Amino acid sequence: MALFLSLSNPMCKMLKQPFERITDAEGNNPGVQPITTNANRVSWQGQVIQLTGRHWQPYDDGSWLVVFMESHSRYCMMTHYPLKPDWEQLQQDFYNQWKLHTVGCLRANGFIRNDDDGMQVLDNIEWYFDQTKVHVFRNLDRSIATHISEIQYYLRSLFDNYNPSCFDSEKAWELSHFINQQPKKVGGIVGKNMSFFL
Numbered sequence: 001m002a003l004f005l006s007l008s009n010p011m012c013k014m015l016k017q018p019f020e021r022i023t024d025a026e027g028n029n030p031g032v033q034p035i036t037t038n039a040n041r042v043s044w045q046g047q048v049i050q051l052t053g054r055h056w057q058p059y060d061d062g063s064w065l066v067v068f069m070e071s072h073s074r075y076c077m078m079t080h081y082p083l084k085p086d087w088e089q090l091q092q093d094f095y096n097q098w099k100l101h102t103v104g105c106l107r108a109n110g111f112i113r114n115d116d117d118g119m120q121v122l123d124n125i126e127w128y129f130d131q132t133k134v135h136v137f138r139n140l141d142r143s144i145a146t147h148i149s150e151i152q153y154y155l156r157s158l159f160d161n162y163n164p165s166c167f168d169s170e171k172a173w174e175l176s177h178f179i180n181q182q183p184k185k186v187g188g189i190v191g192k193n194m195s196f197f198l
Helices: 009-015 087-108 115-131 142-162 169-180
Strands: 002-007 041-050 064-070 076-081 133-138 184-186 189-191
Touching (some): 009 041, 064 087, 064 142, 076 142, 076 169
Parallel strands (some): 002 041
Antiparallel strands (some): 064 076, 184 189
8 A cells, every 4th residue: 555645845845855746657747747546545635824924814923734635535634833844743743633533533423432442443544554655746736736725715714704812733623624524526526525534
């Protein structure tokens, strides 16, 4: 099993990581290739939103919102960073978020009934991570980028309509949960992909 992490140019710039760009079969169109999830791999698109500039007032504190979106379901995970994260921290947080989201979805749907069930799921996830070959590229799947752009709309709406006293990782978690319950249009078809499991 393989894990593909497609990181946008702004994310690579934030991380100061010169990841290789992927191309099509003819070696053309570097860095703008579609990514897919199938029986052999899981693919996530990474993007970053920096809360800076007049558009984000009064929340323009220069903090960073990291977004990962799975390529098939368009399921998203978000982590807020008051300070710019490094690559090691971002990787660890990505894995932790995946575990938390998976356990949360399974618990909400009744598949986890007690702590023992939860620990077994976590053990299975850790085994999956240990067996997975990770590929990281500098790339932006434009079809997914459209959905990630919508997150900025939801974020702005949260600020305008609810005026939270602050925006942090807890608020980012709540916002991702709300977004994941919204119908998404993938390949011209509108569906409700509320969860994504291993």
